[in-house]
Amino acid sequence: MAANSTFTRVDQGMGHKKIDLTINIDTARKILTDFIRSEISRAGFSRAVVNLSGGLDSSLSCYLAAEALGAENVLVLCLPYKSSTPDSGEHAKMVIEALGVQSLTIPITEMADALISRTPDMDRVRQGNIMARVRMIVLYDQSQAFRGLAVGTGNKTEILLGYTTLYGDSAAAINPLGDLYKTQVRQLGKAIGIPQVILDKPPTADLWLGQTDEGELGFTYDEVDQLLYLMVDQRYRPEDCVEAGFSESFVRGVMERVRRNQFKRLMPPIAKLTNRTVGYDFLYLRDWGT
């Protein structure tokens, strides 16, 4: 965990019983690989492109895509910025070599800095968002060039907390990980054979030196996953979560964070004028006709 990070840890209220988030690995693996194969082929494709940071989530997406489509049909992109830790690149290389997938390394420093350098002392959140969105541009460009669909890497925890850059790392054609909490991504990643060093390192967006998810969020994935599971999956009311042993400030803080970030989970609302409007009463699945 992020022992060296300096942050104010929210009192999570550690008095609760451990909530077991264990998933059946074989069932998860079967559904997720079938999902990737089904949804990519129904869209008329047979290949995938994945942005690989060298972290756990993107590594798992690469493993699942390679298992679903065959390594030869997966293009993995490594898109380092000048401040990316060298470890990230090393870890990404381990994944690429283990899977035998195709890969491209395209440094994004020049592209990102072209914009960043226009603003003196740009704050690091803006810089981080620019990096995430430049990576999205490269991902979709390679998607077109490779004739493969972009496979996403966002997990349920970060989707619920809104810990993601809109139209940046959240952009993808399909997302196999979006209903797995971070701790469940770790279980599946471990079982599927992701290198131990990737499983063990503190989760980070790697947008600036020393950044860790848990440092930024102010709580651990282990704790927040248990709380989110009660709130979202089990439909506990806030007071039920407190009764279960989570601190009230933690519960309120997480609930507010989930509420505030709903906009990142939806398409932009369209102002309705006519009798039939996309999103309201023009309703078809993506798989329409396939």
Add this chain to the structure above:
Amino acid sequence: MKLTIALAQINTHLGDVTANLEKHMEYIHQAQASGAELIVFPELSLTGYCLQDLVPSVAQRASVDDPVFRPLLEASQKTDMVVGFVDEDQRHRFFIAAAYLSGGQVVHIHHKAYLPTYGLFDEGRFFAWGDEVRAFDTRFGRAGILICEDFWHASPPYLLWVDGADLFLFTSASPGRGLGKQPALESARWVEDINRAYASLFTSFVVHSNRVGFEDGLNFWGGSTIYDPNGELVLKCPYHEEALLVAEIDMNQLHRTRARLPLLRDERTALTMRELDRILGCNRQK
């Protein structure tokens, strides 16, 4: 009497009736080659499940005049079948429907009476509610059809039982949900538990045909089953894979189970009716 049943656990094309009909015909021919006398397809097997605004464009009338039903009815000369479709009635209401075809005739049509409109489901928005639960006679005995949410409620199976059904034909397009430690999803375990319970409580055969495949992010888990009147599993299809499995059931098991366990003989329908009258009458007075 023996009856050979085929469970057609198929994936479907969303809104592509022609492609789905083609698959039906392939499965029917395979089932016929395996000696099946009855083949059961899942809910909305001719159309796909999450139809939303596609509903009006995939609707059929179950008759020989219909180009989709014509080949199915021809095939039913040889093999009885249950197929799932969208039924558009004379007044253009759309129902989730299942038809029992036999000897070139439409023997029975069931309209789904419980439309789940909660959680991930939105059926009540797009479909009309069926209003009847009726058993019907087949060449294998009296049967009844229910569609998915219909048998999540206890009353429709009970009504079929009292109406004489010994063979329950259940169809589903059940989205998988509830991943935990166990290999089977919660939704799968729930359906298996209740189907086993219905077979045991009603000392009847319970046949369940569920689909597989994906529609966007929804997975359909398959796992179609047949339970006998003792609640014993006769046949189970794999989870998440297309399958055509055939099993012979022995209708004489009804005699043996009910000789041992006369739940049907002792069922006090008049008591049930009286109490329902009282309960519902009371509510009306409030």
